[in-house]
Amino acid sequence: MINIKDLMRDLNEIRIVSPLVHNITNYVVMNNTANALLAIGASPVMAHAAEEMEEMASIASALVINIGTLSDPWIKGMLIAGKTAYKKGTPIIFDPVGAGATFYRTDTCHKIIEECHPSIIRGNASEIMALIKHDIKTKGVDSSEASDTAVEAAKELAVTTGAVVSISGATDYITDGTTVMAVTNGHEMMTKVTGLGCTASAITGAFAAVNRNYLMAATEAMVVMGITGEVAVIESEGPGSLQMNFIDELYNLDETTIIKHIK
Secondary structure, three states: OOOHHHHHHHHHHHHHHOOEEEEEOOOOOHHHHHHHHHHHOOEEEEOOOHHHHHHHHHHOOEEEEEOOOOOHHHHHHHHHHHHHHHHHOOOEEEEOOOEOOEHHHHHHHHHHHHHHOOOEEEEEHHHHHHOOOOOOOOEOOEOOOOHHHHHHHHHHHHHHHOOEEEEEOOOEEEEOOOOEEEEOOOOHHHHHOOOHHHHHHHHHHHHHHHOOOHHHHHHHHHHHHHHHHHHHHHOOOOHHHHHHHHHHHHHHOOHHHHHHHOO
16 A cells, blocks of 8 residues: 555655756756656756766766667667766666667666666566567557566566566556556546656656665556646547646645545
C-alpha cells in the first residue's frame, strides 16, 4: 500500500530541495520532460555529450537514461554517466525505449544494464518483456502487449538485475521481484501524447532522488503521473490541450487531489 503521508513528504521534499535530475533523453521529449520536472519542483538538466558526462553525473541527485533517439555518441555518454552515477551511489533510472524493435536497441539495453546497474528500469510491457525474452517485438516504441502480461517478466528482470522494474500501461505494475504494486490511475488519452512515458521516467528520477526505497519511489511517481493525467483530461478537449493542462496540474498537485483520486 502507498502511504499518502509518505507520498506527500516526498513530493514536498522535491519542491523544497529541487533535486538536480540529469536526463540523457531523446530529442522528441526534451522540452516536455524538462517542463514536467520544473512543474513538480525538481531541477532538470539535459546533457548528453560524453565530454561532460563524468562531471555532470557527479553533481546530479538522479540520472535518467532514455534511449529514444539512439546513436553511438549518445551510448558512449550514457555509459560514462551511468558508471559515474553508480560509483557515486546516485539513483539511475533506465528507460529502454523501443527495446525489442531492433537488435541495436536491445543490445544497447543489455550493455547499459550490465555496466551501469540501474536502480529502476521503467518501460512499457513489450520493452520489459524484450529484456527477458528474445522473441518479443515492440511496435516501434509502442507496446504490443498489455501491462499485466509483463508482470512475471518484470519480476524476473528485477531479480536478475537487482533493479526495481516499473511497467506502464492501463494498470501500472511496479516490482522489486517479490512485492508487486499496482496503480490504476491514468486515462486513455494520455497514450495520444508522445513522451508521457518518458516523462514518467523523469518524474521517477525526481522521487528516487529523495527516497532511496526505490520500490516506493517508483510507485509514488506512477501515482502522481496517473492522477495528474486524470485531472488534466477533465479540462482537455484533446491531446494538444492535455499536454498543457498536464503541466499545470502537476504544478498544482496537492494532498486533497491525491486523496480524492488515488487508486
